[in-house]
Amino acid sequence: MLVEPIGTWIMYMIHQVVQKYKDFKGLEEGTVLPPIWKVGTRAKIEFGYRQKVAKLKLAEAIFKGEYHKIVNALGGIAHHLADQYELQRLGHPFYNSRAGGGEGHLEVAKNIYYSNKDLAHMVLSLKPFGCMPSTQSDGAQSAVVSNYKDMIYLPVETSGEGEINAHSRVQMALGEAKNKAKKEFAAALEQTGLTLDQCRAWVEAHPETKRPLYQVPHSKGVVGSAANFVMHIAERMKSDGAQAN
Numbered sequence: 001m002l003v004e005p006i007g008t009w010i011m012y013m014i015h016q017v018v019q020k021y022k023d024f025k026g027l028e029e030g031t032v033l034p035p036i037w038k039v040g041t042r043a044k045i046e047f048g049y050r051q052k053v054a055k056l057k058l059a060e061a062i063f064k065g066e067y068h069k070i071v072n073a074l075g076g077i078a079h080h081l082a083d084q085y086e087l088q089r090l091g092h093p094f095y096n097s098r099a100g101g102g103e104g105h106l107e108v109a110k111n112i113y114y115s116n117k118d119l120a121h122m123v124l125s126l127k128p129f130g131c132m133p134s135t136q137s138d139g140a141q142s143a144v145v146s147n148y149k150d151m152i153y154l155p156v157e158t159s160g161e162g163e164i165n166a167h168s169r170v171q172m173a174l175g176e177a178k179n180k181a182k183k184e185f186a187a188a189l190e191q192t193g194l195t196l197d198q199c200r201a202w203v204e205a206h207p208e209t210k211r212p213l214y215q216v217p218h219s220k221g222v223v224g225s226a227a228n229f230v231m232h233i234a235e236r237m238k239s240d241g242a243q244a245n
Helices: 006-023 039-073 084-091 106-116 132-147 163-192 196-205 225-244
Strands: 123-127 153-157
Touching: 006 039, 006 084, 006 106, 084 106, 106 123, 106 132, 132 153, 153 163, 163 225, 196 225
Parallel strands: 123 153
Antiparallel strands: none
């Protein structure tokens, strides 16, 4: 399970200011763009713009670097921050990235990102209250889900829905996600030629894999933790066998 870090929101806020500067370059209220022959004045405007953007880019780089440094120091327990320009590219066709308020295009983009990157069987958007950007985003998600057929997306607004109704909707979506995870796990066992008992025996022989912070690498096209672990066991067995030979 991945929990969206608050760091993504901070990076989004910085990213949106950068986009604003780019969009409004030379269009400040009451400012008249100097004639083309006034090179010095134009250069001053260009320098001011680039200076603002450079400061924000530096803030992005510092925050991202420090965040990933902490994540790595903690054993990689959190997901690395998603690239804001990739999120903008993914979300913009469904939700205009220049529309501000709330998370803007971010919620739509994250749904596509986590599904396309094989990081989640299901995306749950939990909202303590409703607002116009959130309502617009939920409307756009209908188009997203219709374009990505295997996607499971569920928005839950806790203040507007009864507890029983919310639990019921979540359980239904979780049921679908569990079925996908079980099928994927069975496919991983079949692909590797391993049985569940063989996997358990290997884990008993390698107690380091029982540690909660043990890093299981992500296999391309595999989403679930259990399926990825099976693929990892198969790779380790192959590697151990090669070393033994």
